[in-house]
Amino acid sequence: DGGITQSPKYLFRKEGQNVTLSCEQNLNHDAMYWYRQDPGQGLRLIYYSQIVNDFQKGDIAEGYSVSREKKESFPLTVTSAQKNPTAFYLCASNQGFTYEQYFGPGTRLTVT
Amino acid sequence: AQKVTQAQTEISVVEKEDVTLDCVYETRDTTYYLFWYKQPPSGELVFLIRRNSFDEQNEISGRYSWNFQKSTSSFNFTITASQVVDSAVYFCALRTSGGYNKLIFGAGTRLAVHP
Numbered sequence: 001d002g003g004i005t006q007s008p009k010y011l012f013r014k015e016g017q018n019v020t021l022s023c024e025q026n027l028n029h030d031a032m033y034w035y036r037q038d039p040g041q042g043l044r045l046i047y048y049s050q051i052v053n054d055f056q057k058g059d060i061a062e063g064y065s066v067s068r069e070k071k072e073s074f075p076l077t078v079t080s081a082q083k084n085p086t087a088f089y090l091c092a093s094n095q096g097f098t099y100e101q102y103f104g105p106g107t108r109l110t111v112t
Numbered sequence: 113a114q115k116v117t118q119a120q121t122e123i124s125v126v127e128k129e130d131v132t133l134d135c136v137y138e139t140r141d142t143t144y145y146l147f148w149y150k151q152p153p154s155g156e157l158v159f160l161i162r163r164n165s166f167d168e169q170n171e172i173s174g175r176y177s178w179n180f181q182k183s184t185s186s187f188n189f190t191i192t193a194s195q196v197v198d199s200a201v202y203f204c205a206l207r208t209s210g211g212y213n214k215l216i217f218g219a220g221t222r223l224a225v226h227p
Contacts, residue, residue, distance in 0.1 A: 105156045
């Protein structure tokens with residue numbers, strides 16, 4: 001089945017450690033996105049990539065980094081510079097700007 | 113400025129009641145797209161509908177219907193005869209034609225349907 005996978009579902013880290021969240025899609029979509037969701041709030045865009053080897057900052061990119069070496073993969077690294085990293089992270093993809101974005105199941109990151 | 117407002121934070125209904133979720137948007141663009149997503153407790157966002165700014169026809173899909181009114185910048189979502197499985201957080205989102213393919217989300221409305 002085509003879709004987006006994110007792993008792991010739950011992730012726990014100590015403060016000061018970098019952590020990488022995985023996002024893989026087999027929908028053959030060119031564009032991929034990372035969003036952050038905090039309790040009781042909507043989604044906010046962290047980074048997006050419209051094509052392989054190219055990515056752009058979203059609204060809240062500070063403390064995060066990404067890579068897009070393959071069309072199928074768009075990993076997100078939460079660095080120790082991110083001041084409040086505990087959140088629910090959602091990856092999405094789509095094909096063309098008119099089309100809806102499809103979302104993965106999300107990763108819930110807890111940093112203590 | 114581009115913005116999506118979902119004024120209803122939480123709604124609680126009893127099964128079989130009809131419920132309307134409000135969405136008001138702001139944009140100066142003449143070409144834009146509106147979306148509704150459902151987020152069940154599992155967390156994954158499920159796409160429900162896309163509507164472009166040139167298509168003001170209302171749409172019905174089973175128990176779901178959407179009312180798009182450009183005059184009031186609203187894109188409301190009605191669930192008829194609600195069921196417990198409709199319990200979720202619902203997000204309205206806006207995508208404009210300029211710039212990258214960014215979705216601007218509202219804060220969401222949490223719908224609880226009780227038996």
